[in-house]
Amino acid sequence: MSKKELDKNKDLTNSKAPDELVTIEEKTEKEEKPASGFRKKLKYGSMFYIAIALVVAIVVVMNIMVTVIGKRSPIKIDLTPDDRYELSAESVDAVKNIEKDVDITVTAKRDYFDALSSYWRGQTGYEVPFELIPELLDKYSVYAKQGKGSINVKYVDMDVDPDIINKYKKYYNGDIERGSIIVATGERVRVISSTDVMNMIAPDQYLAQTTGEYKFKFSGESTITSAINNVCDAHPVRTAFAATMNGASMFDAQSYGSAAQTFENELLAKNGYDCTDIDIASDELKPEDYDMAVIFAPSVDFSEDVIKKLSDFLYNGGKYDRNVIYVPDVSKTNLPNIEAFLADWNIKVENEIMGDAQNNVGIESNILLKVSDTEAVGKLPNDKLPIVSPYTRALTELSKNNGNIVKSIISSYDEAYTVSITDKNAEVGEEGARTAAMLSQKQTSEDFNVYTSSVLVLGSPYMLESSVILKNTTYNNANVIISALNQLTGKKSGAVILEKSLQYSAISPSTKQAKVIQIIVVWVIPFIIAAIGVMVLLRRRNK
Structure with missing residues (x-):
């Protein structure tokens, strides 16, 4: 290009307006803006999807963790003031310590319990929370996973799956109905009948009569835990409970029926003692059939044949290793054959009732007692609780040179005195500690092994009343007696599980409300x- 043309172009460039001048840098910047906007959208879009992915991943991981944790320990929080949806510490320890696989089969669908609640709500007008039974069964299954064994719970329809029920009938002689709970391991089967299931929740009649309050008691936990313990116990104590003699009641049913029922069904049967009612006169009492016999408050004396039957049972052909529990009627004074039997074991039941003006509950004859031989009783959950016993006969050790080992295992306090059975106003003894439960043992040895038979005498049937046995957070009667029996029979330690009193101030939504929540x-x-x-x-x- 000539010099003239270059000067012309230069003049044209200089003549343009300032806003028409565009530098190379500005042009480049304008060209880069679309790409920069795309990167910004890409950046925020990616962050959005990454955030969504992270949230989903966190939710998935948390669900997996909750599922895993839920299989090992309960994650439901019980907000009720009575802890109705939680197992007691005793039940938790029991299921953690089982070493077998237990099957619990409910012969109804899970919604059967909702139907029960609806039915009783219509009948009584009160909320009857039967739904807590399957809730607690879930807890048994969860806690068992923390031990060596397992508890597997399933619900079956008997009409649809009859074969599931039939496999248990060859090990169980009774009827299995709809709404029953079958607890089984191997050939050991316990069936909680449909009636017993419904009776797990019952009105507290005592509370209604004394205070006018209408509340319910729940005994389901003690019943289910007992059944689990029984089927897992490889060596249950076979117990003959002398209920009758020559067809007549052994004891005064009006006075002692409640105590006898509590002792047999609430204390023994629920703690691994297989109880069978027998007629002490007509039925056999073979050592090969039973490990222990209970003679409860006989109202008439035994014949010499019955006394021989008891003695032969304890002697066991020279093998010993058998036990008899004797509880006297607090008012009977003329039972010479029974007295002679006890005298052979160095025990005398005095015709005196203990009283204590300083250590009692309500009245002087309802005295407070204490453990006097901790070795014979064993370790207790709470050794600070008192033992209470109304109308208790004093027991005395008879001195005989026969080698028997005699122990006072429960006694009164030093301020106790005694009155005559026939005249409650006549004091017959000075103040001092008296024996309320006495243990006598005969022993034999063979090849460095010692075999022992025992007679345990409890001073009063009333120390076995439900009003004290079931209040095991107030009184120590239940735990002391069952622990002493476990020491005698060689059973593992057990504890009585308290009934729960259901409070209706609790947060308790209905089943439909719970599903909505x-x-x-x-x-x-x-x-x-x-x-x-x-x-x-x-x-x-x-x-």
């Missing part, structure tokens, strides 16, 4: 939170 908490609330999060992210992305 579950849907809201598990699905609706998380969905709303996630939707709000997505909306916020979308707005930020589009800015």
